Amino acid sequence: MNVLNDAIVAVNDVFWSYFLIPLLIILAVYFTLRSGIVQLRLLPEMFRVIRSAPGIAPDGQREISSFQAFAVSAASRVGTGNIVGVATAIVLGGPGAVFWMWAMAALVGSAAFVESTLAQLYKVRTSTGFRGGPAYYMKYGLESRWMGVLFAVVITVTFSLVFNTVQANSITSAVSASVGALGGSPGLLLSTVIGLALAGLTALVIFGGIRRIAHVAQGLVPLMAILYILIGLYVVVVNIGELPRVVGDIFASAFGVREFVAGGVGTAIVQGMRRGMFSNEAGLGSAPNAGATASVSHPAKQGLVQTLGVYFDTWLVCSVTAFIVLLGDPDFGGEPGVQVTQNALEANLGEWAIHALTVILFLLAFTSVLGNYYYGETNLLFLDSTPRHMTYFRYAVLAAVFLGSVAPLTLVWSLADVFMGVMATVNLLALAPLSATAFRLLADYSRQLRNGLDPQFTLSKMPQLRNVECWGPASGALPEDVQRSEGEAPSDPGLDAADRERAAEEETGRERSDGDEGPEEEGPREP
Known part of the structure; x- marks a missing residue:
């Protein structure tokens, strides 16, 4: 038994020292640089999202x-x-x-x-x-x-x-x-x-x-x-x-x-x-x-x-x-x-x-x-x-x-x-x-974080992806050519139409909460 264990230990030492650890370091360095050091840059965001509330399953749980x-x-x-x-x-x-x-x-x-x-x-x-x-x-x-x-x-x-x-x-x-x-x-x-x-x-x-x-x-x-x-x-x-x-x-x-x-x-x-x-x-x-x-x-x-x-x-x-x-x-x-x-x-x-x-x-x-x-x-x-x-x-x-x-x-x-x-x-x-x-x-x-949004994802953002089951387009998604309301600031071009609409609605809500008077009635939205 000791002979077998010693042989496995010897193989492990060579495999880990000369292959796996170098492979992990090389890929981790690449991931770190390619992501802009995401593991440290978004550390505060990690504490925010861990408190996110879950959805409701089809069985009601x-x-x-x-x-x-x-x-x-x-x-x-x-x-x-x-x-x-x-x-x-x-x-x-x-x-x-x-x-x-x-x-x-x-x-x-x-x-x-x-x-x-x-x-x-x-x-x-x-x-x-x-x-x-x-x-x-x-x-x-x-x-x-x-x-x-x-x-x-x-x-x-x-x-x-x-x-x-x-x-x-x-x-x-x-x-x-x-x-x-x-x-x-x-x-x-x-x-x-x-x-x-x-x-x-x-x-x-x-x-x-x-x-x-x-x-x-x-x-x-x-x-x-x-x-x-x-x-x-x-x-x-x-x-x-x-x-x-x-x-x-x-x-x-x-x-x-x-x-x-x-x-x-x-x-x-x-x-x-x-x-x-x-x-x-x-x-x-x-x-x-x-x-x-x-x-x-x-x-x-x-x-x-x-x-x-x-x-x-x-x-x-x-x-x-x-x-x-x-x-x-x-x-x-x-x-x-x-x-x-x-x-x-x-x-x-x-x-x-x-x-x-x-x-x-x-x-x-x-x-x-x-x-x-x-x-x-x-x-x-x-x-x-x-x-x-x-x-x-x-x-x-x-x-x-x-x-x-x-x-x-x-x-x-x-x-x-x-x-x-x-x-x-x-x-x-x-x-x-x-x-x-x-x-x-x-x-x-x-991009969504920079625009003050709670990030959402649907497959419409990356339609080139294949074999994705759970991220289909949200029902009622806005068309890509939705027009901005008069006086609305230009949005980030990286955001899709649904994100732009959501950002506008959240900004409107913030403006209302800051005002002294009650909410004004909105006119009809342009098609």
């Missing part, structure tokens, strides 16, 4: 909102990768890995924008809401079904089975550590009980559909993330005198001469970027599956929301873990994992912190299981919508959760890197030619 889609993707992002993955990156790559995680998030936010915008554009409506993701924009945007099938198979296996096994194992490790700290004897019996309980909780949710997953994630993710952040901030406050040293260690390890000579810089870069992708998933092709479910007025809105998710995950939650570990004693020995963070919390705050982290990790990893399941469900439906097969798939997910709780998983993290690398490669190769469409959508969005 509310659609998935921008925030709920954000919560589903955060449910997958915020979990083992933030607590276990960051600690592992520090153990293997040193403090410098933290800097490269930060830098990677700033750069690949552009890739997150592109992939989620495309997922919104090429989404489809089903009886339970919207579905979409890379498999859909590969099939409908690139018109390459085989590529979509390949991606759908890889993400289904990776997230719903492999990653969920990792999440369940991390929960068991954390609970076992707490039981051991209390004087108990963790073993196979405890692991079996945890596995059965976790599988049962998972079954209650995944048989309820995306709306139930969204509601669970919407409640649990913010609560647990805020609690974890508060604990991290408390660690920083009580160790405020050590903070300059820790920050200095991060930058010195990232760029230090000693590390450069010893090859430590390269290790820090690889570990930081690899664990950063596992955590924030930008460019990986997973978050767009959640982003496509939202009901929004413009595809670019979910591109912005999911970009914000990258920052929330890496700059905030991952940074909390990094400071917890580095403000304790990072040289804990043993296998890297959740115990590193638990030991660091115990060193900083005492034994009670071990149990607090266990509760937080349990709930965050559990919501990750749900988010990972949904990614698999979406892509399995792309492959085969037979209800019987979906039931088999759900039982397979429950089996993976149980097995992850009771089995040693020294090989799973290495296999996760393999599948994650294949996923990212297929997705990035699809984003390269499709990104031009995302940038045209961004240009349309920016």
Whole structure:
């Protein structure tokens, strides 16, 4: 087993260091320049659109909102990768890995924008809401079904089975550590009980559909993330005198001469970027599956929301873990994992912190299981919508959760890197030619913002697009040759007729609200 694991690790190191990381950096730099640094330029807009209200579905229920889609993707992002993955990156790559995680998030936010915008554009409506993701924009945007099938198979296996096994194992490790700290004897019996309980909780949710997953994630993710952040901030406050040293260690390890000579810089870069992708998933092709479910007025809105998710995950939650570990004693020995963070919390705050982290990790990893399941469900439906097969798939997910709780998983993290690398490669190769469409959508969005509008999109704005199902022309759209009212200021030529009319109406409303007298009666509009 060790020989197989060592072989996989060696292949991973070559594949990530010499192919995937350079490919991701090149494309992320191109996306950043081509979009005018959208991931930073429209940061305030991200906070505005995440509060957008959803529409009403044909069955009378509310659609998935921008925030709920954000919560589903955060449910997958915020979990083992933030607590276990960051600690592992520090153990293997040193403090410098933290800097490269930060830098990677700033750069690949552009890739997150592109992939989620495309997922919104090429989404489809089903009886339970919207579905979409890379498999859909590969099939409908690139018109390459085989590529979509390949991606759908890889993400289904990776997230719903492999990653969920990792999440369940991390929960068991954390609970076992707490039981051991209390004087108990963790073993196979405890692991079996945890596995059965976790599988049962998972079954209650995944048989309820995306709306139930969204509601669970919407409640649990913010609560647990805020609690974890508060604990991290408390660690920083009580160790405020050590903070300059820790920050200095991060930058010195990232760029230090000693590390450069010893090859430590390269290790820090690889570990930081690899664990950063596992955590924030930008460019990986997973978050767009959640982003496509939202009901929004413009595809670019979910591109912005999911970009914000990258920052929330890496700059905030991952940074909390990094400071917890580095403000304790990072040289804990043993296998890297959740115990590193638990030991660091115990060193900083005492034994009670071990149990607090266990509760937080349990709930965050559990919501990750749900988010990972949904990614698999979406892509399995792309492959085969037979209800019987979906039931088999759900039982397979429950089996993976149980097995992850009771089995040693020294090989799973290495296999996760393999599948994650294949996923990212297929997705990035699809984003390269499709990104031009995302940038045209961004240009349309920016034009409407400059004219004081809440951006809206219909297919009439880009009639050259093919295979787009959910963005047909709005009913009652105004003809292109609509005339301006007398005295109306010329509008931006980049806006279509409907946008110009909407801008005029909003401007008229603002003028009325500013006047002292009541509204004047309008004369008939010229045809």
